[in-house]
Amino acid sequence: xxLPAKEKWLWLVPLIAVLLLWExxxxxxxxxxLTLPRFSTVIFSIYILRELVIPDILTSLLHFGxxxxxxxxxxxxxxxxxxxxxxxxxxxxxxxxILRPIPPLAWIPxxxxxxxxxxxxxxxxxxxxxxxxxxxxxYTGFRDVPKILLETGKVLxxxxxxxxxxxxxxxxxxxxxxxGTRVGMGVGWMCVVAAExxxxxxxxxxxxxxxxxxxxxxxxxxxxxxxxxxLVALCVDRVFRYFVEEKLLKWKKGIVK
Amino acid sequence: xxxxxELRNLSKTFSIEEGEMMALEDVSIEVKPAxxxxxxxxxxxxxxxxxxxxxGLDHPSSGxxxxxxxxxxxxxxxxxxxxxxxxxxxxxxxxxxVEFGLEIKRVGDxxxxxxxxxxxxxxxxxGFENCYQYELSGGMKQRVAIARALVxxxxxxxxxxxxxxxxxxxxxxxxxxxxxxxxxTKKTILFVTHSVDEAVYLSDRVAVMSARPGCLVKCLxxxxxxxRKRTSVEVNEFRGELLMLxxxxxxxxxxxx
Ligand SMILES: Nc1ncnc2c1ncn2[C@@H]1O[C@H](COP(=O)(O)OP(=O)(O)OP(=O)(O)O)[C@@H](O)[C@H]1O
Ligand SMILES: [Mg+2]
Numbered sequence: 312x313x314l315p316a317k318e319k320w321l322w323l324v325p326l327i328a329v330l331l332l333w334e335x336x337x338x339x340x341x342x343x344x345l346t347l348p349r350f351s352t353v354i355f356s357i358y359i360l361r362e363l364v365i366p367d368i369l370t371s372l373l374h375f376g377x378x379x380x381x382x383x384x385x386x387x388x389x390x391x392x393x394x395x396x397x398x399x400x401x402x403x404x405x406x407x408x409i410l411r412p413i414p415p416l417a418w419i420p421x422x423x424x425x426x427x428x429x430x431x432x433x434x435x436x437x438x439x440x441x442x443x444x445x446x447x448x449x450y451t452g453f454r455d456v457p458k459i460l461l462e463t464g465k466v467l468x469x470x471x472x473x474x475x476x477x478x479x480x481x482x483x484x485x486x487x488x489x490x491g492t493r494v495g496m497g498v499g500w501m502c503v504v505a506a507e508x509x510x511x512x513x514x515x516x517x518x519x520x521x522x523x524x525x526x527x528x529x530x531x532x533x534x535x536x537x538x539x540x541x542l543v544a545l546c547v548d549r550v551f552r553y554f555v556e557e558k559l560l561k562w563k564k565g566i567v568k
Numbered sequence: 569x570x571x572x573x574e575l576r577n578l579s580k581t582f583s584i585e586e587g588e589m590m591a592l593e594d595v596s597i598e599v600k601p602a603x604x605x606x607x608x609x610x611x612x613x614x615x616x617x618x619x620x621x622x623x624g625l626d627h628p629s630s631g632x633x634x635x636x637x638x639x640x641x642x643x644x645x646x647x648x649x650x651x652x653x654x655x656x657x658x659x660x661x662x663x664x665x666v667e668f669g670l671e672i673k674r675v676g677d678x679x680x681x682x683x684x685x686x687x688x689x690x691x692x693x694x695g696f697e698n699c700y701q702y703e704l705s706g707g708m709k710q711r712v713a714i715a716r717a718l719v720x721x722x723x724x725x726x727x728x729x730x731x732x733x734x735x736x737x738x739x740x741x742x743x744x745x746x747x748x749x750x751x752x753t754k755k756t757i758l759f760v761t762h763s764v765d766e767a768v769y770l771s772d773r774v775a776v777m778s779a780r781p782g783c784l785v786k787c788l789x790x791x792x793x794x795x796r797k798r799t800s801v802e803v804n805e806f807r808g809e810l811l812m813l814x815x816x817x818x819x820x821x822x823x824x825x
Contacts, residue, residue, distance in 0.1 A: 459653050466717075467720065468673060
């Protein structure tokens with residue numbers, strides 16, 4: 312998307328306005344750093360915490376990576392089965408629908424009991440969060456392959472499920488898989504704070520935020536870490552979109568814009 | 569007798585909610601090698617059904633389809649098909665769409681490209697190799713579909729109203745190109761249309777069908793030397809004869825209803 316220079320920077324205006332408003336309200340209206348620290352104070356806290364920020368981000372990304380990789384590895388084969396074979400869908404869907412509404416946080420005791428206080432336990436919570444969106448969007452993709460494309464595949468020599476899935480259904484489902492993964496990444500990231508809350512290690516954004524700053528009532532640090540949580544997720548999403556949507560799904564442009 | 573394709577007492581019933589629906593009844597046609605046969609008939613008379621059965625995508629309820637002395641059992645790349653609807657794989661470029669059949673056959677990269685380029689040239693799409701479907705007009709999409717169907721060198725080409733969704737001028741150009749391709753590649757072509765003009769301009773023989781249930785009314789040899797002139801006296805005579813046959817059928821239907 313190419314925008315004129317003016318429009319390209321348009322987003323900066325409301326952003327700066329909000330930050331200025333924050334600075335003003337915190338500094339002149341509320342005037343209580345325990346309730347709302349000023350934006351400039353928060354930025355300064357990030358600078359103070361610079362030694363901690365990087366290892367915390369990396370640890371959280373590790374948990375996130377474990378959970379997401381696992382979710383993807385389990386969801387994708389299942390999605391192919393459920394989207395492609397009616398009977399697999401009928402057999403598995405009830406189980407999925409029972410498990411799906413259970414909030415990821417409710418799994419925390421199970422995770423601790425099964426896996427202990429390890430990185431994998433945090434990964435497990437994130438897995439629970441990311442798994443269902445990936446699964447459901449992906450099997451929808453495999454299920455909805457237009458008949459005309461399948462038949463075209465058949466007359467061009469794709470005989471048998473394996474070839475049809477590989478050459479027709481999978482490429483068709485890719486955008487749905489990508490959407491599911493993106494949504495799953497969002498939910499998974501939300502689970503990071505909760506997953507680290509119960510202390511699976513001595514690092515992690517969620518761990519620090521909850522176990523340290525909150526208990527010490529360091530509001531400026533809490534908000535600094537909240538901002539970092541948001542920014543890291545934004546970066547992850549941007550990187551994902553850059554690689555997947557710009558490179559892999561170029562052909563979608565004409566369809567969704 | 570040496571037939572390329574033989575349809576023997578072909579019938580097809582679909583089971584629908586109200587019971588059984590006879591789409592085709594007792595159709596027998598013999599097609600000579602390198603013959604250009606047009607099938608013409610009103611909407612819903614079973615033309616697509618007939619072609620799909622020859623392609624192996626549907627099975628006849630009774631009767632048989634003999635191609636090169638062997639009974640047709642399922643789809644195979646030795647029968648090329650161009651569908652009535654647009655059927656390009658949207659995730660592939662023009663080149664990759666055309667290469668598709670060869671990729672399935674595991675033809676090497678270089679040979680694949682060479683062959684595909686040749687057919688792209690043949691349908692006049694040079695320079696559009698790297699376009700995606702959304703960048704093509706309707707007529708261009710059908711050209712790609714034709715190239716894609718030809719690339720595996722099927723001995724028979726099944727075309728289901730391939731030019732139904734393009735404007736009159738483009739249609740004329742595509743018809744001429746098809747004749748050129750037909751002359752050069754010596755394929756047997758089964759071409760479904762509901763345009764009398766198209767049938768007379770293109771074919772060696774026209775099979776006229778009637779609706780509900782679809783059955784063969786008459787086969788008419790079009791023995792006008794090529795190249796034909798769309799406005800010549802002979803062409804007009806055949807056109808008149810065909811129109812009369814079709815309207816006769818229509819009036820029968822009206823009476824029976
Ligand atoms: N899968 C199906 N199930 C039930 N009925 C079907 C099915 N496919 C086709 N029919 C019916 O069979 C009849 C013939 O359909 P077909 O698509 O072959 O017509 P057609 O001659 O190609 O028409 P058109 O010129 O509009 O493309 C129609 O009445 C249609 O409703
Ligand atoms: Mg049809």
